[in-house]
Amino acid sequence: MISETSLEKLKILAGAAKYDVSCASSGTNRNNSNSGIGNATAWGICHSFAEDGRCISLLKIMLSNFCIYDCAYCINRKSNDIPRTSFTPEEIVHLTIEFYRRNYIEGLFLSSGVLRNPDYTMERLVAVAKLLRTEHRYNGYIHLKAIPGASQQLIAEAGMWADRLSVNIEIPTETNLKLLAPDKDFQSVLEPMKIISTSILESKEERKKHRSAPLFSPSGQSTQLIIGATNDTDHTILKLSSALYLRRDLKRVYYSGYIPVNSYDSRLPALNTPPLRREHRLYQADWLLRFYGFKANEIVNTENPNLDLDLDPKVTWALRNPHLFPVDINKADPLMLLRVPGIGTHSVQLILLARKHNRLNSSHLQKMGVVLKRAKFFITCNELRSQNLQDLKPEIVRQILLEKKPVGSDGAFQLKLFNPVMPALR
């Protein structure tokens, strides 16, 4: 089973899995009702943080890094000459349980290269989850990758054991996907997503009727898009994300700045550093879609196909729509408050509660956590008005906001507010 020799395998198979960004462990609330081991908390827990600033919540690992496919963007493509190895399902189970008992992890995120064929691979992934849930009475978090092309029956079984399933789209348009991953097509990726979303909905309906009806992937499904490996615009990307949120009810779309792992392949762009700033702006836009009531075409559209790298997408949107500002903090409705740059979801809640007690001024707002240096151009409150977007022109406000924040090169940019901070959420 697990011994000294597992160290080398762990090194290879964790290294092979690290480019998958998802590490959420939230969304399921399951008590340890069978007196076995583990539970799942609705809000997720980060157990450590890697030196790249990303949260470590799950044991994110590949069952095997052998693969029959040859996708240009993937480190594990079959034409790469790299060390290859596999764990047995029992070894993964043993490692998961031992790590879990020591409180190193919140659960398992298991993926695999495609061995022989999709069904064979999917069977092995399902076997791990089943072993954990049945023989070990394990109630912790499990995230399984659904292998594109796997049979409906296997995906249905995976959903019974796992908390979350995901299928990675990776490349946002079909033409580019065909170019970079000749063995895949959109159909093979979108089909399992559809099966999963239908099964989740059915299970929810069933559970309304009988409380004992089985859960299906209770923490939903997610996917990942690689950013900067192709010429796709942010407009294309966000339109796709938005459709996935609305029509497939995805919990998360992750964006992964392309890291040139196969720089010899001429189909891929030559990048010196991963496009981290663009990735960050996409996450901000994604938050606007999910929590701030924005529609994709308000953030990017045919006239503005790409996000502004220098300013966050909410500020850019506000500067394009000066006629909607300034907003009166003491009167505005919640949806409009959410659209003010410098005011987040938490501040909106506080403002709504506090303004029942008192008329609010800017010092109140500051104490509540509103970022006034941005918000002040877009609001009025209970005091003498300061210069706002209407007095100054959008172009000038833009200049002022840019001066406050020197723009570094893409590589020097520090990831801050979004995904890597609390990826255990959602």
Added chain:
Amino acid sequence: MNIFSFDNTFEGLLTLVFESYQRKQFPDEILSGEGSQPVLFASTITIETDDKKAERVWNGIVKRSSGENAHRIYRVFLADMPDTPMLLVKYIRLIIESGKNEETNFSEPIVVEFNKLHQKVCKEAHRINGFVRFQKTIEGSYYASFAPMYDVLPLCIPHFKDRYADQPWIIYDLKRNYGFWYDLKNVSRVVFDDLKVNSQNGQLHSSLLAEDEKLFQQLWKQYYHSICIQERKNDKVHRQLLPKRFWKYLPEKSF
């Protein structure tokens, strides 16, 4: 100047509030526990903790605000900082003396200060839930030690009790020298006088460790290093999210 002293328990603090109203005298300064220095030229009012009085204040808070607010007050009390008792007395007075529920009045500085501290305490408890590292002992139980900034262990225990229901464990606060022990049935408070723990890293003496404990620590360390994408290294964010004060107790950060 009114100086009150109490036994640094939550019930003691609530009794202090009760007695202040009874005496119509409110504290300008609060001394807590044995460690505090008496102040020259002023007499100190010593509060005898009384569960009945404490309960009346608790019920008053629930009635004038909400049960959740009362629990929030308890959590802030666990911040265990020198000026927390004073902040809480001011907050409780605000709640009790106002005609309407002040807990959501974020235009009031005390409410804001109270909620900020509440957030910090909850964040620390949440971090402990994630950063606790158990070591398997030779007899099959699991031991973890830590030094949280605030006295948050009581808030974390229900989570660990549910999660690790089938393994006996001990979580010990090295800073406050007490811990909790779970024996597969109940959780009880424990104090050890001769703990065989290296206070530098919270590690048990190697003679007490299970045979495979070092192997799993090594595997975890290997995993930790392999999962990092070198091209994305970001020291600043790394240290923001995993503050250095936690490092010494984490096997993955030890050398």
